[in-house]
Amino acid sequence: MARPPSIDPLAAAERAGVRIRAAEPSDVPAISATMSDPGVIHGTLQVPFTSEARRAEQFTFTDLHTVFLAAVPLEGGDAIGNIGLHRNTRPRRIHTAALGMSVRDSWQGRGVGTALLAAALDVADNWWQVRRVHLEVYSDNEPAIALYRKFGFEVEGTLRQDAFRAGEYVDSLTMARLRD
Ligand SMILES: CC(C)(COP(=O)(O)OP(=O)(O)OC[C@H]1O[C@@H](n2cnc3c(N)ncnc32)[C@H](O)[C@@H]1OP(=O)(O)O)[C@@H](O)C(=O)NCCC(=O)NCCS
Numbered sequence: 001m002a003r004p005p006s007i008d009p010l011a012a013a014e015r016a017g018v019r020i021r022a023a024e025p026s027d028v029p030a031i032s033a034t035m036s037d038p039g040v041i042h043g044t045l046q047v048p049f050t051s052e053a054r055r056a057e058q059f060t061f062t063d064l065h066t067v068f069l070a071a072v073p074l075e076g077g078d079a080i081g082n083i084g085l086h087r088n089t090r091p092r093r094i095h096t097a098a099l100g101m102s103v104r105d106s107w108q109g110r111g112v113g114t115a116l117l118a119a120a121l122d123v124a125d126n127w128w129q130v131r132r133v134h135l136e137v138y139s140d141n142e143p144a145i146a147l148y149r150k151f152g153f154e155v156e157g158t159l160r161q162d163a164f165r166a167g168e169y170v171d172s173l174t175m176a177r178l179r180d
Helices: 009-016 025-036 038-043 052-059 112-126 142-150
Strands: 018-024 066-073 081-087 096-103 132-139 155-164 168-178
Touching: 009 018, 009 112, 009 142, 018 112, 025 038, 025 066, 025 081, 025 096, 038 066, 038 096, 066 112, 096 112, 112 142, 132 142, 132 155, 142 168
Parallel strands: 096 132
Antiparallel strands: 018 066, 066 081, 081 096, 132 168, 155 168
């Protein structure tokens, strides 16, 4: 099997006008703000009116098996995007990891998601020896599906009526990218 596409993380970040770095506890307000944006709530499992304190409890900054990254504008200011790569720690699934990400509504479509995903997959491929990265995405989330396809993710199945969103059930697709 051929290697899946990868994109140079530094070049992708430069194109998007951001720096990708480890997320820190001081980023919690900015990341919480990102997760409260209407477009981000629409595309994820976030619930409106979630407090910053509640979100802070969910974030992991010290877990050895999590890579939690933030995108920060080169021009300065707070983080405007984030990605979490979570390695499975069960012995027979240690070669797999799950992914979640979000970019502030006002920054979407400018290459930030590409820069974040390029950086996270660089860790998966070249530092963690992860072979399978998988995720779930709403079946109508075209920008996200296009982003994942660009990096070699393929649809594996449909989870019917997987989540409740704005008063309706919505299907999700499971997607995965195999390294070799
Ligand atoms: C999904 C998300 C993370 C993508 O981040 P982004 O910064 O907007 O992504 P990029 O600008 O790097 O675009 C990546 C690709 O998406 C595609 N894309 C972007 N906007 C699109 C649109 N409006 N329609 C269709 N495809 C689109 C393009 O293929 C683009 O790649 P290209 O520019 O090289 O052709 C971001 O839109 C987001 O946070 N959405 C809300 C939360 C969410 O849905 N998270 C994912 C949950 S699975």
